[in-house]
Amino acid sequence: MTDLSINLNKIALIRNSREGNYPDVVEFAKVCIDQGADGITVHPRPDQRHIRPEDVRRLAALVQPLTDVEFNVEGNPFAPAIGDYPGFIELVAETMPDQCTLVPDGDDQLTSDHGFDLTSSGEQLRPIIERLHSLGMRVSLFMDPDLAQIELAKEIGADRIELYTGPYAAAWGSDQLEALFQEHLAAAELSTRLGMGVNAGHDLNLHNLAKFASIPNLLEVSIGHAFTVDSLTLGMAKTVQSYKALLG
Numbered sequence: 001m002t003d004l005s006i007n008l009n010k011i012a013l014i015r016n017s018r019e020g021n022y023p024d025v026v027e028f029a030k031v032c033i034d035q036g037a038d039g040i041t042v043h044p045r046p047d048q049r050h051i052r053p054e055d056v057r058r059l060a061a062l063v064q065p066l067t068d069v070e071f072n073v074e075g076n077p078f079a080p081a082i083g084d085y086p087g088f089i090e091l092v093a094e095t096m097p098d099q100c101t102l103v104p105d106g107d108d109q110l111t112s113d114h115g116f117d118l119t120s121s122g123e124q125l126r127p128i129i130e131r132l133h134s135l136g137m138r139v140s141l142f143m144d145p146d147l148a149q150i151e152l153a154k155e156i157g158a159d160r161i162e163l164y165t166g167p168y169a170a171a172w173g174s175d176q177l178e179a180l181f182q183e184h185l186a187a188a189e190l191s192t193r194l195g196m197g198v199n200a201g202h203d204l205n206l207h208n209l210a211k212f213a214s215i216p217n218l219l220e221v222s223i224g225h226a227f228t229v230d231s232l233t234l235g236m237a238k239t240v241q242s243y244k245a246l247l248g
C-alpha cells in the first residue's frame, strides 16, 4: 500500500490568475481528504508563482489536527526571505508539516527537474536536516536514482528519499523504460536497506503509476500536474479514487 499525497500547486496557479481567493486551495484539500487522500503536498516557491505562504499556513491549520493525513511541504532549503516570503526553512519551521521534502530547485526552473548532488551540497544540508529533526519533522531529499548519492543521503541524516520520476515518465512507451525502471528499483532497494523510506514523484499519472508503484516498500507518491488535469475530465473526487485504486 503506497500513500497518495496530492500536490495542490496547480489549484493555486489557477487562483493566482485572478484577484481574490477562487479557487481556494483549502476547499480542494478538503475534497481530496474526504475522498481518501493520505496527504497534501505544497511547494511554496519564493516567487509565489502558485502556492503562497498564507496557503501553507491555512493548509497546516486544516491538516495538522488530522492524525491520519500527512502534510508535506517541499522546496529549496536555501531559498531566502523575499518580500512576504519568509524563506523556505522559516516557513517550514512556522507551519510544522509532518514531512519536509528538500528539493534542489532554482528560481529559474519551470519545475523540479533533478535530484540533489550531495557531493557538493551535502555538508550545507546536514545542519538544515538537523534543525528540521530538532523540530520533530521527517526529512526527505529529492534524489535521482544514483546509488552513490543515495548512500550520501543516508550519511547526512535523511529519513527518506523522494525519487525524481520525470525521466521514468518521459520514457513511458519507449524501449528505455525498463532500464530506467530497474534503476529506480535498485535505488529504492538500496534506500530501504540503508533504513531510509522511499517516496516518489514527478509526472506520475494514471498510465504510468501502477508500474512504478510495484516497487516494494514505496511509501508515498506525490502527484499534482496530471492529477489536476484528470480532475478536469473526471472530477476531483473520482480522480482521487482512480489514483487510490492504482495504489491499493
Ligand code: PXP
Pocket (backbone or CB within 6 Å): 007, 009, 043, 074, 101, 103, 111, 112, 142, 162, 200, 201, 202, 203, 204, 222, 223, 224, 225, 226, 227
Ligand atoms: N515532487 C516534487 C519535488 C515536485 O517539485 C513536484 C512538482 O511540484 C512533484 C513531486 C509532483 O510532480 P507533478 O506535478 O508532475 O505530479
